[in-house]
Amino acid sequence: MPKSGPVSFSPERRALLAGAAAVSSQFFLGKSSFSAPSGSTLTDVEEPLDSFLRKIPKAELHVHFCGTLHKKTLERLASKYRVDESESIEKAFDRSGFNNVLTALKLASRLMAQPEDLRDAVYATQQEAADNGVRYREMFWNPSDQEEVGGIPYAAAQEGLVAGLADAERDFGIVGRLIPSIDRSGTPERALRMVEDVLANPSSYTLGIGMDYLEADGAPEHFWKAYRMAYSNGLRCTAHAGEDGAHPRNIDTCLSLLRCSRIDHGYTVLEDETLTQRCLEEGIVFNVAPSNSYYSEVLAGQDWSVVHPIRHMIDRGLKLSLGTDDPPLHFTDPGQAYISIVRDFGATLDDVRGIIGNSIDGCWAPEPDKAAWRAAWLQEFDEMRSTLPS
Numbered sequence: 001m002p003k004s005g006p007v008s009f010s011p012e013r014r015a016l017l018a019g020a021a022a023v024s025s026q027f028f029l030g031k032s033s034f035s036a037p038s039g040s041t042l043t044d045v046e047e048p049l050d051s052f053l054r055k056i057p058k059a060e061l062h063v064h065f066c067g068t069l070h071k072k073t074l075e076r077l078a079s080k081y082r083v084d085e086s087e088s089i090e091k092a093f094d095r096s097g098f099n100n101v102l103t104a105l106k107l108a109s110r111l112m113a114q115p116e117d118l119r120d121a122v123y124a125t126q127q128e129a130a131d132n133g134v135r136y137r138e139m140f141w142n143p144s145d146q147e148e149v150g151g152i153p154y155a156a157a158q159e160g161l162v163a164g165l166a167d168a169e170r171d172f173g174i175v176g177r178l179i180p181s182i183d184r185s186g187t188p189e190r191a192l193r194m195v196e197d198v199l200a201n202p203s204s205y206t207l208g209i210g211m212d213y214l215e216a217d218g219a220p221e222h223f224w225k226a227y228r229m230a231y232s233n234g235l236r237c238t239a240h241a242g243e244d245g246a247h248p249r250n251i252d253t254c255l256s257l258l259r260c261s262r263i264d265h266g267y268t269v270l271e272d273e274t275l276t277q278r279c280l281e282e283g284i285v286f287n288v289a290p291s292n293s294y295y296s297e298v299l300a301g302q303d304w305s306v307v308h309p310i311r312h313m314i315d316r317g318l319k320l321s322l323g324t325d326d327p328p329l330h331f332t333d334p335g336q337a338y339i340s341i342v343r344d345f346g347a348t349l350d351d352v353r354g355i356i357g358n359s360i361d362g363c364w365a366p367e368p369d370k371a372a373w374r375a376a377w378l379q380e381f382d383e384m385r386s387t388l389p390s
């Protein structure tokens with residue numbers, strides 16, 4: 001999820017990125033024949049490469065359910081419930097208005113007033129993801145929004161989502177799992193209640209918990225009780241941290257105190273060398289979003305492909321997985337995320353192969369499934385890669 005409101009970029013961080021950029025640039029220039037940015041003149045390979053990146057098998061671990069609804073879906077829901085939300089919907093999809101994304105998520109929650117709406121929406125996004133090569137997807141959803149904004153209690157909401165995931169798996173072969181997510185702008189007590197709901201309504205589709213919304217509104221340590229209850233009852237844990245330029249201590253707190261097995265975003269990790277070393281040693285997976293709006297804003301006018309933290313995270317050998325966050329609101333999709341990491345961030349196809357493996361490593365599926373996917377998907381990747389024009 002992106003930040004709302006104005007963003008700033010400290011002189012210290014600019015200097016840090018500029019220094020790293022010099023190393024990064026040299027590193028990438030010698031590394032790949034596919035490092036040209038979007039809009040390059042490599043038209044002879046562009047289409048096969050993009051098609052390849054769209055089709056390769058993928059696991060996606062960072063997408064928000066309410067951020068997957070297309071404009072036409074919101075319009076259809078508004079029509080169904082006979083409410084006029086045309087102005088809000090227009091603003092949500094205004095390309096100059098990333099600040100409206102969080103409002104759009106609430107709007108989506110409000111317009112899905114029945115479990116069948118959740119079922120239909122999750123089915124639609126799973127179909128779209130399957131068309132983009134996604135075989136396995138773990139999806140955030142906010143029970144507090146569905147209950148308090150949409151009027152659907154936890155059990156009924158989970159039932160609707162599971163129905164859509166099951167139907168999509170049957171029809172498109174994509175496996176979908178759920179991550180109930182804490183809205184960190186709410187209270188720690190509300191978060192605790194969410195975990196109680198998760199535990200009172202166990203489902204094989206619900207594997208763990210997450211935490212999202214504005215990082216500045218809720219330091220991770222405020223939610224230690226909710227995370228401790230989740231972890232001690234066998235749920236896996238992840239959290240958004242280090243997203244909007246937030247201090248890297250938030251990443252440390254999520255790993256050390258909240259027992260997160262992976263981190264969503266985590267772009268500021270490189271500002272703390274000790275923490276970076278720890279993440280390298282422990283193989284922590286960072287679920288990054290190439291379409292992240294914060295960096296689109298703060299790096300505007302700069303050489304995005306050289307100064308972006310994602311590029312430096314690749315350079316340092318951190319384990320990245322690619323997510324779409326809120327795909328239609330960020331004007332992206334799972335295939336485009338992979339196209340962007342190559343064309344905009346200069347990743348090589350070996351890097352992409354590594355990202356596929358990282359996504360499997362970081363996911364919460366049973367280990368035997370992960371081992372089977374690792375073998376089969378990477379073999380498929382290699383076979384598809386061998387057909388690309390040289």
Ligand SMILES: [Zn+2]
Pocket residue numbers: 001002062064212240264325
């Ligand atoms: Zn997110």
